[in-house]
Amino acid sequence: MSGSFLPDRAHGWIPGERLARREPVLPAPEGAPRVGVLALQGDVLEHLRALRRCGADAVAVRSVEAIGDVDGLIVPGGESTTIGKLLVRLGLMDVLRQRVADGLPVFGTCAGMILLSDQLDQDVAQPLIGGLHVRTRRNAFGRQLDSFDTRIEVAGIEGGPMDVAFIRAPRVEEVLAADVEVLATVEDHAVVVRQGPLLAAAFHPEVTGDDRLHAAFVATVIDAMPAASAQG
Numbered sequence: 135m136s137g138s139f140l141p142d143r144a145h146g147w148i149p150g151e152r153l154a155r156r157e158p159v160l161p162a163p164e165g166a167p168r169v170g171v172l173a174l175q176g177d178v179l180e181h182l183r184a185l186r187r188c189g190a191d192a193v194a195v196r197s198v199e200a201i202g203d204v205d206g207l208i209v210p211g212g213e214s215t216t217i218g219k220l221l222v223r224l225g226l227m228d229v230l231r232q233r234v235a236d237g238l239p240v241f242g243t244c245a246g247m248i249l250l251s252d253q254l255d256q257d258v259a260q261p262l263i264g265g266l267h268v269r270t271r272r273n274a275f276g277r278q279l280d281s282f283d284t285r286i287e288v289a290g291i292e293g294g295p296m297d298v299a300f301i302r303a304p305r306v307e308e309v310l311a312a313d314v315e316v317l318a319t320v321e322d323h324a325v326v327v328r329q330g331p332l333l334a335a336a337f338h339p340e341v342t343g344d345d346r347l348h349a350a351f352v353a354t355v356i357d358a359m360p361a362a363s364a365q366g
Contacts (some may be wrong), residue, residue: 159186167355170195170204174220176212176245180340184348190355198229204238206331206355209263211244211301211338214272218249218261227261234265239331239358241351247327247334248272248304255307266332267311274305274323274336288326289317291346298337298344300325305336331358 166189171181173194185192185208195201207230209217221227234240234250240263242250248270249263255271275282281302285295306324309316318326318335325336326347331354339347 159183162186162189162191166191167205167352167359168193168203169206169208169352169355170200171208171210172196172217172246174212174224175216176210177338177340178210181208181210181243181348184340184345185352187345188349188352190352196224198226201226201229201233205359206239206241206351207233208351209240209242209246209249210340211246214245214248215260217245218263221263222261227263230263231265234263234332237331237358239351239355240265240333241347242266242332242334243340244301244303244336244338247306247336250332250334251306252310253308266327266329266334267309267314268306268324268327268334269308269310270304271307272304273302274307275300275303275320284320286318286320286325288347289315291317291350293346296339296344296346297342298335298339299341300337303336 169185169190170193171178173196178194182192182194193204195204195207221230240250250266251262251268251270252264252266253269255269281300283297283299285297287295306327309324314327314329316324316327327334333351335347
C-alpha cells in the first residue's frame with residue numbers, strides 16, 4: 135500500500151475533510167460547547183465544519199453515549215424517513231426524545247425540521263423525534279428538480295438577508311403552539327421557526343458558507359449550558 139495515512143484525530147481533521155481535499159477547520163478551544171451532528175445519513179461534514187468555524191467542539195453522533203455527551207445537536211438534511219428508521223433500529227430514538235424533552239438545544243435543517251415536528255401533513259406515518267409544535271409538509275416546494283436558491287430575512291439574524299438553498303425542502307403548514315416563533319417565511323409559509331431551545335430551518339444553511347444560523351444556535355447552546363449544569 136503506497137502513500138501515507140494521517141489519522142484524523144491526531145491532525146485535527148474532521149473525518150471526510152482530508153479525502154475531500156478540504157482545508158481543515160481548527161478544533162475549538164478548551165471549554166467550548168460540545169455540539170453534535172447526528173451522523174446516520176445526510177450532510178454531516180459541512181455542518182461539522184460550520185460548527186467549528188463558530189467556535190464549537192463539533193462531534194459526529196452515532197450512539198446513545200454520544201447523545202448523552204453533547205450540549206446541543208444538529209439533525210441534518212438527508213432523507214427523513216431513513217434517518218427516523220435508523221434512529222429506531224439503533225436504539226437512539228427514545229434517548230433522543232428524552233433529551234429533547236429535558237431541554238437539549240436541537241437545530242433541525244431540512245429533513246431535521248421534519249423529524250423535529252410533532253405532526254406531518256401526510257397520511258403515511260413515519261418515526262419522528264418531535265418536540266417542535268408544528269405541522270410540517272415534506273417536499274412542499276416540489277421534488278429534486280424544483281430545488282432553488284433565494285435570499286430571505288431571518289428575524290434576529292443581523293447582517294442583512296441570507297442566501298439559502300432549498301433542496302427538496304419542507305415547510306411549516308401550521309403552528310400548533312403560541313410559543314413557536316416564525317423567524318422567516320417563503321410564499322407566506324414558515325421556513326425558519328424556533329420554540330425555546332429548538333430551532334428548525336427548511337433549507338440547507340451548511341452549503342452556502344453563511345454561518346450565521348449556526349452561530350445563533352451555538353449561542354443558544356452556550357446560554358443553556360449553565361442551566362443544564364445546575365440540573366446535573
